[in-house]
Amino acid sequence: MKQISTRFSIAVHTLSLIAVSPRECTGDYIAGSVNTNPVVIRRIMGMLKKAGLVEVRPGVGGASLLKAPEDITLLDVYRAVDVIEDNQLFRVHEGPNVQCPVGRNIESALQSELSEAQSAMEHRLAQTTLSRLIERFE
Template sequence: MMQISSRFSMAVHTLSLISVSKDCTGDFIAASVNTNPVMIRKIMGMLKKAGLVEIRPGVGGASLLRPPGEITLLDIYRAVQLAGDKQLFRIHEHPNIQCPIGRNIEQVLQHELQAAQAALEQRLAQTTLSALNDRVQENESSR
């Protein structure tokens, strides 16, 4: 089974930390995510390009450019996950057009894949970073 890259969950983790912590540096985030700081810098660059964070040069640190209640999981997903063509699924290239399946599979499958992507995006759009942070707090409180 193909998986969506872990960049998405690392980006959500990163933005959650930034939204609840003061002076959130790349090293601090990398320690929490348990990954290399280089990976966090790459993700932070994507989040900055998407207009979700501001990164302070020099000493470092980052802050959100919008309130957590206005950032959805879909915003984060789009910042780090989608390819240039904005499609979650890719159809393999150059099927054998001499075969009836190869000749028609892309057209038939494309509709199903577009519906699946729309359902995923609709679900991600329903959850804000703030709501996710609230659930993290609830989980922590119930420990």
């Protein structure tokens, strides 16, 4: 199957780097640490900017956090990079046969359970802050 995009892990990497690094972090520098193309980083930075997590100095270059690392959770990043469609982790097949009792009810019955499972995952993501992550490798 498809997994959740590396956009998420790259975004966490990027934010960690900005938080930790003493020097100005340009897109190229970050790309060098992540080991990918600078455009990939710029795309992700655009999402992080839109989410209000970072600001970027255009022209001169360099990014900085808009929130303290203690106040950025993995859930914030996960949401910022728009990593699941329509905010629904599980996709449910559409148009089941409404003549059938199963077909008629499966969607709502499943959705509530799947939402619970998704929430459990996201709740756990919300418990890890960026500061907690970076303290492991400073």
